[in-house]
Amino acid sequence: MNLRQQLTQFLTLAYVFSSAFIVWKAVSLVANSHSPIVVVLSGSMEPAFQRGDILFLWNRDARAKVGDVVVYEVKGKSIPIVHRVMREHHNDKKQLLLTKGDNNNVDDLNLYAYKQNYLNQKEDLVGTVKGYLPKLGYVTILISENQYFKFGLLGLLGLSALFSSE
Template sequence: MEFLAELGRMNKRQLLLQGLNLAMIVTSALMIWKSMILATGSESPVVVVLSGSMEPGFYRGDILFLNQPKRPSQTGDIIVFNTDGREIPIVHRVIKVHQRAGNSSDIDILTKGDNNWGDDRSLYPRGQLWLNPSHIMGVVVGYLPYIGQVTIVMNDYPMFKYALIAVLGVFVLTSKE
């Protein structure tokens, strides 16, 4: 209730300034994100590992940085891919690249999680045995361990996410210059 009392004491100019500050923060974050997309060529230049399928290379909660290389994928590359019908992208290693006859850029890709017993064909849509380059969001070029745990907690416990948004909103609106 103190928050509402604080809002009541602010004049219109102060409220407008707080709103503009919040808009600048959001706009800056969007500009940074779009700049990263342009620099890396990847539609999603940063992803969080959500499962243990790549252990011990990457653990749940690691943040991965992606780039879209000019060369085709090669065996051993760790890629992030997404197939039709899947909402969440997958981070796995390329285990086989099959180049089709007649066109050097037309390749088929097979992936596998380092911690999985078999290849990923069971994760691909029914009837699809290979990935093609259009499925690849990017190749992993770096990572930060465990920083993405916040994302996992917010996905696993949605109430935590809403509480965090509320606390940040109160902080932004009640901060004074």
């Protein structure tokens, strides 16, 4: 393979990654969320959502309602949590929410940050679930939890790049 073909492959790959990044940022702007698509990582929301479901989030609603499924992040922890709003308190300036997983026995007080009794709708919420695709996110879970699957997939991609004829 000559230099021109290698450069063409590299530019094509760069185009694919930059296009995906632009689409992600555009969806983030439309949904008003830094992470408009998340994957369910646990069984705490069964039977509503299963492990591996892909959730689509929207963060343009003025207030979350009791019964809404929301995704929130706790200060100091990087993994978003998908749970249902059980109780809400609000005034003109802010809304406070108490959440619980459908498959959990107790509310989420022990998951919140230190000395935090409620979630602040503006600060803690990533978004409200508006749609989902069942089980399609399981590949993400396999990649993050199984190192053999991750390295096998990377190996296949590398071999594919080496032996491609274009």
